[in-house]
Amino acid sequence: MTETAGDGTRAVRAGLPEPVAHEPSLPGPVFAAHYHLPGEPAGPYTYGRDENPTWTRLEQAIGELESPEAPAETVVFPSGMGAVSAVLFSQLRSGDAVVLPSDGYQALPLVREALEGYGVEVRTAPTAGDAQRTLVDGARLLWIESPANPGLDVCDIRRLCRAARAAGALVAVDNTLATPLGQRPLDLGADFSVASGTKALTGHGDVLLGYVSCRDPRSAAAVRKWRKTAGAVTGPMEAWLAHRSLATLQLRVDRQAANALALARALRERPEVTGLRHPGLPEDPAHTVAAGQMRGGRFGCVVSFTLPDRAHAERFLGALLLVDEATSFGGVRSSAERRGRWGGDAVPEGFIRLSVGVEDPDDLLADVERALDRARGRAAT
Ligand SMILES: Cc1ncc(COP(=O)(O)O)c(C=O)c1O
Incomplete structure (x- = not known):
């Protein structure tokens, strides 16, 4: 893909393999719990909870849209909450502090309850007026949702990322509402762009999906490890439907x-x-x-x-x-x-x-x- 390619061109080609004679442009879903694996176990495909070629293509596609100008890794999940939990639970440890929006998606209070149960300090402030900025001192992670659902307040992501960086905190942005064509959190300074692909990304109301994109390979590895640990994996059919939807x-x-x-x-x-x-x-x-x-x-x-x-x-x-x-x-x-x-x-x-x-x-x-x-x-x- 050329650097000057427009968003529509990127979307229709995202994650497609090099053309192979007599093969489809987007290969169909691969249904596999395990793969032929003689001798020493080595990737890319060993066991179905770890990797799947249909996920790989979708992850490549979303990564190309979230971060076209710098390498990024994407990890897909079977729902947005799977992706949200993967970032929070892979990054936070007992004794850490996290800053959440007080007006974000309505499952965040459930996450808060779970985090507090594990000994994580949860601080909250509204999205409007960049109010979360005042709480980042000593925090390990700042969680942003912009535009916030359902109130549609917006915060200045660059400004919040600068404040978090100065305080030594990581930043995750829930990019569900904007989609990667409407907003690129990683370009704005975030460490993680997280989304429910159930919404506009797939857009037909027939698939649950989530993903995490990030540029730091260690962060990506931690999120992947969480997926393997929790076993929250996407069905190949859903992954393929999601990839097909990206074209439009x-x-x-x-x-x-x-x-x-x-x-x-x-x-x-x-x-x-x-x-x-x-x-x-x-x-x-x-x-x-x-x-x-x-x-x-x-x-x-x-x-x-x-x-x-x-x-x-x-x-x-x-x-x-x-x-x-x-x-x-x-x-x-x-x-x-x-x-x-x-x-x-x-x-x-x-x-x-x-x-x-x-x-x-x-x-x-x-x-x-x-x-x-x-x-x-x-x-x-
Ligand atoms: C902003 C936002 N983030 C995350 C989620 C969770 O996504 P899912 O329902 O795919 O788990 C939602 C769901 O509505 C949402 O609106």
């Missing part, structure tokens, strides 16, 4: 980001909508920092906003025809949910997280406007 990553994230911005613009005209957030909106509190570190105008596919109360939000969700009521985000089909129903996020009862898909924008906007009208009790057709 640029098309999807560009369309979804454009649709999300169009929807956010329409929502700001609605009097019943408050707390509207999307980092691509010029007036969003996160926009300036996001624009300085996110790539190609790709501010993600999520729009968050609040309707007057729970009943209003439920009427809205029930009236949508083109937006599925479902959790998760990043898929080609738009989806939305009242986030408060899970009880894990500090959000108002009427808070909606809407994940924008690749539908025709006019159809999507019309559906959302109609559902909002219905939820307000206006006549609807």
Whole structure:
């Protein structure tokens, strides 16, 4: 791949092997619990929990997207939480301190409980205003989620990495919402870029996946060792589906980001909508920092906003025809949910997280406007 290749070119070619006559461009999934292994055991492929050629190709592909200009290793996991846990549990020891976001993904409190149980000190601060910066002294690891899910606050990743570096702390960035085409944490100074590939990376709502990318081979080895120890390994079929999905990553994230911005613009005209957030909106509190570190105008596919109360939000969700009521985000089909129903996020009862898909924008906007009208009790057709 040439250094000047664009993101779309990179995405379609990422991780493909050199062409071999009469072979497919992306070889199919390799289903193997073990490999022929005569004599002394030596890699690359020995046992199915350690390595698999379908993972190798996917890891190569994600690495090319996360870090096209410097060598990086990627380790795939069967879910985003598998990847998150691999970094935290491979890097932290009893007596260490870690700084987590207080407004990150709602499973982080579960991780916190587990870490504290192992004697790790957990400090938390909000993503906005780079507040985590004040807690890095004496910490071993700073964990960033930017944009944060579901509130969509953003922190200045370069600035936080500088502060962490000065304090001797490692930095991991959860890059789930942005995808590697929207943000390259390793270029911004992070040690680890971690993501749930279940979301926009694979984008079809049919695969659970996670990955960790890093440039330091010792860190990569520690994460790989954790995968072997925990036995949290990706099925070859899922890995192959994920790799196939990467070919359309640029098309999807560009369309979804454009649709999300169009929807956010329409929502700001609605009097019943408050707390509207999307980092691509010029007036969003996160926009300036996001624009300085996110790539190609790709501010993600999520729009968050609040309707007057729970009943209003439920009427809205029930009236949508083109937006599925479902959790998760990043898929080609738009989806939305009242986030408060899970009880894990500090959000108002009427808070909606809407994940924008690749539908025709006019159809999507019309559906959302109609559902909002219905939820307000206006006549609807
Ligand atoms: C920001 C973020 N990180 C990590 C995860 C965990 O990913 P998975 O559900 O694939 O385990 C999620 C899931 O929603 C997420 O939103």
